[in-house]
Amino acid sequence: MSGRIEARLKELGIDLPNAAAPAANYVPYVVSGKLIFVSGQIPVLNGDIKFKGKVGVDLTVEQGQESARLCALNLIAQAKAAAGGDLDRIARVVKLGGFVACQPDFGDQPEVxxxxxxxxxxxxxxxxxxxxxxxxxxxxxxxxxxxxxxxxELA
Incomplete structure (x- = not known):
């Protein structure tokens, strides 16, 4: 389906990846009422894991941001699947939870x-x-x- 959000993705030059299958005993998302709970997504593109290591040690904050962005692309792909392929059914992003692999003294998780x-x-x-x-x-x-x-949240 092609709608407002798909047009925005095209305008931004973004091609959504396919929604990845889960890697263990869980489902990629659960729809409960009007909410879609999407399982944690890692930085995978076309089946290849990207951005390995610790931010602040192996990767810069900027590379960490790219990693988080790729996770978000995968979240949107899962949300699209949960919404029956129609991103215009997404009323809002309610909450994100982000985890950053890092050393104990690293404090730039929000920026990542x-x-x-x-x-x-x-x-x-x-x-x-x-x-x-x-x-x-x-x-x-x-x-x-x-x-x-x-x-x-679904509309």
Missing amino acids: INGASNLMVDVFGDAGRHARFAVGANVLPRNVATEVEAVF
């Missing part, structure tokens, strides 16, 4: 997860503004730099 937050606002406009958390972790699955989860 801005990579995901900024994309949501770029794509969904004011409806992309959301509640959020950004925390550090000593290691994330598959040694990725970021993992981001989301809650979306």
Whole structure:
């Protein structure tokens, strides 16, 4: 389906990846009432894991932001699947939760997860503004730099 959000993605030069299958015993999203709870997404593109390592050690904050942005693209792809392929059914981005692999003394998690937050606002406009958390972790699955989860609201 092609609508307002698809047109915005095209305007931004963004091609959404395919919604990835889960890597373990869970589902990629759950729809409960008008809410879509999307499982944590890692920086995977076309089946390849990108951005491995710790931000502030192996990767710069800017690379961490790119990693978080890729996670957000995967979140949008899952939300699209949950909305029956129609992103115009997404009324708003309610909340993002961001995890950043880093050392204990690293404190720029909010700046890293801005990579995901900024994309949501770029794509969904004011409806992309959301509640959020950004925390550090000593290691994330598959040694990725970021993992981001989301809650979306259906119209």
